[in-house]
Amino acid sequence: AQTVTQSQPEMSVQEAETVTLSCTYDTSENNYYLFWYKQPPSRQMILVIRQEAYKQQNATENRFSVNFQKAAKSFSLKISDSQLGDTAMYFCAFGSYETSGSRLTFGEGTQLTVNP
Amino acid sequence: EAQVTQNPRYLITVTGKKLTVTCSQNMNHEYMSWYRQDPGLGLRQIYYSMNVEVTDKGDVPEGYKVSRKEKRNFPLILESPSPNQTSLYFCASTSGVRGLGELFFGEGSRLTVL
Numbered sequence: 001a002q003t004v005t006q007s008q009p010e011m012s013v014q015e016a017e018t019v020t021l022s023c024t025y026d027t028s029e030n031n032y033y034l035f036w037y038k039q040p041p042s043r044q045m046i047l048v049i050r051q052e053a054y055k056q057q058n059a060t061e062n063r064f065s066v067n068f069q070k071a072a073k074s075f076s077l078k079i080s081d082s083q084l085g086d087t088a089m090y091f092c093a094f095g096s097y098e099t100s101g102s103r104l105t106f107g108e109g110t111q112l113t114v115n116p
Numbered sequence: 117e118a119q120v121t122q123n124p125r126y127l128i129t130v131t132g133k134k135l136t137v138t139c140s141q142n143m144n145h146e147y148m149s150w151y152r153q154d155p156g157l158g159l160r161q162i163y164y165s166m167n168v169e170v171t172d173k174g175d176v177p178e179g180y181k182v183s184r185k186e187k188r189n190f191p192l193i194l195e196s197p198s199p200n201q202t203s204l205y206f207c208a209s210t211s212g213v214r215g216l217g218e219l220f221f222g223e224g225s226r227l228t229v230l
Contacts (some may be wrong), residue, residue, distance in 0.1 A: 009156075034150075035215045045206060045221035091158055095216045102147035102166075102215025103174065106158040 004093050006107035013065045013082045014115050020067075021110045023092030031097035034068065034075045040088040048090070051075065053097075082114045086111070093104045117155040118143050119178045122207045122222035126207075130230050137225050139207030146216035147201055148190040149174065150182065159206065165190055166215065197229040 003026045013019035023036070038050040049069050051059045058066050063080045079086055092107040120141045129135055141148065148166035151174075161174030165184040179201055181193040190209075192203060207222040 004158075006158075034217075037219070043204070043224050045208075047218045050218065080185070093159075095214075097214050097216065099214075101218070102149055102164055102210050104149075104159075104162060104219070105152075105175075106160070108156055108158045 002029075002105045004092055004094050004107040006092055006110050008110045009108070010111045010113070012077075012113040012115055014095075015082055015084060017082055017109050018078060018080045018113065019082055021079075021090050021092075021112065023075045023077070023107055024069070025073050025075065025092075025094045025105075027096070029098050031099065033095040034066075035092060035093040035095065036064070036066070036077045037093065037106075038086075038088045038093045039109075040085075046089075049063065049077065051106075068080045070113065079112075084114050084116060086112065088112060107108055118220065119189070120207055120209055120220050120222040122205075122225050124225060125165075125223060126226045128228045128230065131198055132196050135194050135227075137194075137205060137207075137227070139192065139222060140188050141190075141207075141209040141220065142222065143209060143211070144187065145209035145211045146187070147211065148184065148193045148207065148209045149219075150180070150190070151206045151208065152176065153206060154203050154207050160206075163194070163220045164215075176221065182213065198225075202222060202229045203227060 148161040151159040155158040159180040205225045208219040
C-alpha cells in the first residue's frame with residue numbers, strides 16, 4: 001500500500017515571500033500521479049497542481065510549482081509571492097495508475113498561514 | 117455550473133439512528149468517491165465507484181454502505197452510526213484515465229454522532 005507523508009503540520013510565511021511545503025511518498029509502482037490540493041477556511045477542496053510521474057519536467061501553475069524527485073520519492077510544493085488568500089490547509093496526494101478507480105492516498109496535511 | 121452537491125451540510129444524530137448523506141454531480145463523471153477527513157489523518161477514502169453498479173471499498177469502509185444506481189448519484193449510508201464516525205465527509209467525482217483527473221469535491225458534510 002502507498003503512504004504519503006507531510007512532515008510539517010504547520011508553517012507560516014510573510015506575505016510576498018516564498019515558502020516550500022514538503023511531501024514524501026512510498027510506492028513500488030512506476031506509473032502514478034501526484035497532486036496538491038488546497039483547503040481554505042471555507043473547507044472547499046481545490047486542486048492546486050498535478051504531476052504525472054512519467055514526466056520529468058516539474059509542473060507549474062502561476063505562482064505554484066513543484067519539485068518532483070522521483071528517485072527520492074519527494075514532491076514538494078513551492079509557493080512564490082505568497083498572498084493572504086494562500087492561507088489554507090494543503091494536502092499532498094498520490095494516485096496509482098496501476099490501481100484503477102480514482103483511488104487517491106492523501107497525506108496528513110500542512111496548515112499554511114500567510115501573515116501580512 | 118459544474119458542481120458536486122452533498123446534503124446535509126451539517127448533521128447531529130445519535131448512536132444507531134440510520135442516516136444517508138446524498139451526493140450528486142452534474143458533470144457526467146464516471147468516477148465518484150467518498151472521503152472522511154479527521155485532524156492529523158488527512159483524507160481517507162471510504163468507498164469509490166467506477167460507474168453505475170460498480171463500487172468497491174476504499175481504505176476505511178467499515179460501518180458504511182454505498183450504492184450507485186444512477187451515474188449522477190452516490191449516496192453514503194450509515195446503517196448504525198457510532199461516535200467514531202463523527203467526522204467531516206467529502207464526496208468527489210472525476211473523469212480521465214483511471215479516474216486520475218482533477219477531483220471535484222462537494223462542500224463537505226459535518227457529521228456528529230452522540
